[in-house]
Amino acid sequence: MAEVETLNMIQALNSALDLFMEREERAYVLGEDVGFFGGVFRVTEGLQKKYGARRVFDTPLAEAGIVGMALGMGLAGLVPVAEIQFADFVYPAFDQIVSELAKYRYRSGAQYTPRVVLRMPCGGGIRGGHYHSQSPEALFIHTPGLRVLMPSGPFEAKGLLLGALAGPDPVIFLEPKKLYRAIKAEVPKGWYTLPLDKAAVLRHGQDATLVAYGAMAPAALEAARLAEEEGYDIEVIDLLCLMPFDLKTLVHSVEKTGRLVVVHEAPRTCGFGAELVAAVQEKAFARLEAPPRRVTGFDTPFPYTLEDHYLPGPERILHALIETLEY
Amino acid sequence: MAEVETLNMIQALNSALDLFMEREERAYVLGEDVGFFGGVFRVTEGLQKKYGARRVFDTPLAEAGIVGMALGMGLAGLVPVAEIQFADFVYPAFDQIVSELAKYRYRSGAQYTPRVVLRMPCGGGIRGGHYHSQSPEALFIHTPGLRVLMPSGPFEAKGLLLGALAGPDPVIFLEPKKLYRAIKAEVPKGWYTLPLDKAAVLRHGQDATLVAYGAMAPAALEAARLAEEEGYDIEVIDLLCLMPFDLKTLVHSVEKTGRLVVVHEAPRTCGFGAELVAAVQEKAFARLEAPPRRVTGFDTPFPYTLEDHYLPGPERILHALIETLEY
């Protein structure tokens, strides 16, 4: 059995970056404050010392420059891993991501196949208000040409990040910052990868399928536990991979349970939950016993003082589950 | 009865801008090439001559500057109408739209209530390839704080634009450029507004509900005509207002027909169609006789030579209708 260590998500991510830089001399890390300081969340800590300031470097404060430069490095054959300090600050780079990074392979007829991984902390739960809390996954999922991943714990974080780094496609790697230090778990010391298109069934159940990802995965699990107290047997799926997402596993589950509740932090309208509902009902229509239900953030900017109302928690999920079960 | 004239969509939009600038001295028009030249699609033609170069002006080539400046003007009490030359080029301004324009009222506790309308041509069908064809509506619909509108003809264009201009909220006004000169229609000469949250039922029918917007509305209507030849009676709804959208009318229709097909040009995954499906099935679940179906662009960048395959057309919509009807 592989040697394991107990790590939080930051340490797990750091370990993935370290292993990758060791194995792949073309790997480079760049971003605001990622070099000397090791990142505001310390995910890149120690890397500059180990791999030098040419391979791990601070950039000026400009996300468009970071992504554009990373893409240029990728065109030349390097494998850049860029950090966007918060997902909320990715928008200055949106043109570079949507118009360039996502389309480069396609529009060049695969003459150029840049490998770029963009890491960014996302999500609420740290009292960050409008701009340190958002979950922009739907925007990336809707952009053809990007893989989108979001781990829910240290083990998943390392395995997914190594998978992303080793893979051939541009990746948006969303890190639920609420979980950065919240969970410790056993993580293999060495190299391992998780598949980039598979969900994890966290809990098997017969009565309803509950789908979540990122920081909502632990909340969903807790909701399932509460539901168990009420006598319901809930299947919980942690998506992990948002694009492509593991529709097969979802459909398989809903074929069994006949009921679906999806959870995310982002605002409801046109959020990823809509896609999950639409895609699952296409395949499992005949088996559905209640309308698939969404538990999400509201269609408002992310609040500050009242964020606990905004963010779906176990009880709110439970309530939606029960309404769906009693439909 | 109000006097009417026969206009194409460009002329109708121009008429709306003209009327608004005449009525509202705080109205300003800005953007790339909108002043002296009257816009690359000529929507602002003649306005600078009539209202002067201070109220109708060319900006440097920078969408972030255009939107940011417009917002600043809005903060001071002007009512700017900014043009983004193509929706594909809105991304440099994405931060200004998503982080600023959409959130300003909320985050200031309504101390500031900037009125800004951003017009932009969108959609395919003009052999514009990757960057003169995209339909980014889902990105805006998912951003709380923005109204999103898309007319499907000259009459709708003028009425919706006047409604948007006169309204209190920031608006993303998407103009399906394929229709700019394709359709002429009778349009009242004077001022009139369409509601900013109502869909139009283009055709009443009993067998299925077909929902579309923009350039897909005429395509949907044509598909319904083809379906009639096959003996089916299709209800066609033109959304017009994408955010907020008229869920009531949709649900009302599906309660009647039991079947839903939604159409859009944008890529399928996480597109607006997903929201429409998810929202309708929540309300009309018990009445659905077949899984709601999406007819959309593919999850690829927008192509050039093969765009006719990419864009949903009447026959492809018909095919989806028939599969849904025969489910």
Next chain:
Amino acid sequence: MSEPNLPFSILNEDGSCPERYRALLNDADLLAIHDMILFSRHFDRRMMMLQRQGRLGFYMTSTGEESTMIGATFCLKPDDPIFLSYREIGCLLWRKVDLRLIMNQLIGNSRDLCKGRQMPIHFCFREWGFPSVSSPVGTQLPHACGYAYAARELATGQVCLAFLGEGTASEGDFHTALNFAGVFRVPCIYLIRNNGYAISTPEAAQTAAKSLAARAAGYGMPGLQVDGNDLLALVNAMRWAVARARDGEGPTLIEAMTYRMGAHSTADDPSAYRSEEETARWAKVDNLARLEHHVRWRGLYDEARKQEALARHEETVRALIADSECWPPPPLDSLFEDVFEHANAHLLEQREEYLRFLAWKARRRAGEMAEAARG
């Protein structure tokens, strides 16, 4: 575009200044500014304590840079809009924004004008000429240009001032804003607080330019670099830029050289990336210390006055905190207001669904308690 030859510094080490610059500020103004800087610094200190005690979610000090904000604000008229970045509480203080409103924003309570929706220090006080602060850096810069354009159109006579940090000058919005401002010759001043750092990133890693003021030429406007730790030099430059803007001659870029004496924010620990020696070196030329030398040199100030002021400031802050902490959080409904003028059907339905959940939760809690009581 005639670039004036303004001095980088005016105050000498011993607190003196060349006689011809003495009239830049009369004694009363000078004392008032000095007192406000003293207050600002004390406020910073107390907010940091509050945050460490867990009574405040977040804070950012402007310690070390106060002359820049307060001096600049002093040079404006009260209704000239100021577009803040975030580290400029001194501007609010100088304009006498109701201190309780400032505290209420920091706490995010029901009395916050912005309904507790943003993190601390993301102020918005329309009545005092402060548009809304947001976190993404640089976004305010094109707003200032647009506002200034509108002000000219509306003939309000206003001049806009926009602040930014030297790190922020790397963002695209800096470029588009200044280029637009130059093209439209708007009455707008862009003031860079070059405090040496963007979080951990030193200015040398931010740009290879010799100065940021040098960028002004690329936008067709004058660029002035001044000693931001020297109130008189700052006021001298601002006055020139304000007069120019007021006269319809267009925008100016000012780069004020100063130092961020504290951490970037309460989430930061600067000891990880800069030396104590460096911090100590800058402390010697701290703007408040230099100003105190100057007021003392003018014979306007002594230790007794200083102690009186500190005591007065402490009393003010203590009362403030006590007041703001007794207000509840904003009401739940505030969550759903102000996205649009009127909430749309989608949001109203979400609100309804949430209220249904809260009612269910209350029933559930009540049930649990009843059960516990029975058991």
Next chain:
Amino acid sequence: MSEPNLPFSILNEDGSCPERYRALLNDADLLAIHDMILFSRHFDRRMMMLQRQGRLGFYMTSTGEESTMIGATFCLKPDDPIFLSYREIGCLLWRKVDLRLIMNQLIGNSRDLCKGRQMPIHFCFREWGFPSVSSPVGTQLPHACGYAYAARELATGQVCLAFLGEGTASEGDFHTALNFAGVFRVPCIYLIRNNGYAISTPEAAQTAAKSLAARAAGYGMPGLQVDGNDLLALVNAMRWAVARARDGEGPTLIEAMTYRMGAHSTADDPSAYRSEEETARWAKVDNLARLEHHVRWRGLYDEARKQEALARHEETVRALIADSECWPPPPLDSLFEDVFEHANAHLLEQREEYLRFLAWKARRRAGEMAEAARG
């Protein structure tokens, strides 16, 4: 950062040049460049015709600006990457990109390396050092910086060249790219084709700066303004910048002053926004005309050679068009490839659904025809 004192122009009106600059280009190179410019211009003319005949979807000429692209490319090594904006077909021509591949891209047929996915002139020829062109202006600028950084790391010795129009210099990407390039001292040259217009917008409405070259100081790099209609001046400046970059001294900004003699694109009509008089004025200093004077001044050229060249170019283009028009459009499957290395399940399902539709449509057509035959 020592800014050299390079001449703005070298060629005199009569085609002569100061003797000391004659050696900048030997006769053979000079003739080859002149011939290529002649070809480029002829190609432009023929493509415009093709477009008007409806045989080409779209085109953009570089007429009037050829010396800038061809001269700059001439100064590079064949494997130095060139990041095009879109109006630089001369760079491809000088590098002898297979003309059939160029035509196939313009047509978007099955032989297009990029599978007919982009509009005409959005080239990508990796083998010849041309990364992919995209429409959003300015996005290529940070790529060039990143590529140059990588080139240094990989010790390839490459220098990057990135083109942009003067309008594009207003975008945020210009700022971040040049600032990054300065900070990282990358071997990269940014070349602004200042052709006076961004579609209808004249340069005066684009910026208040006296020159765009003046922006270089704000990024810590040298900025050179040269006469873009003067091949020798352009080559002189480029050579200096290339040598500097090759020697590890960092990036350079060059602003080449020229004129867009034609329409912005086939969708544009410049008579709506600029005077014939202006166009005529610039025609007199057209880069090709000036170069022709120069080759004639050197005694290398005459009318006979010119007629021979034009006939040769016409024959080349004619054959090209004939060849490219006989290829079919790209296969349907190409629509679904290359989004990722492997198409994911979602896209595969969409493809399957579409093929099902096509099969249904074919059956339906067959049915209709059978019915028509019966009826």
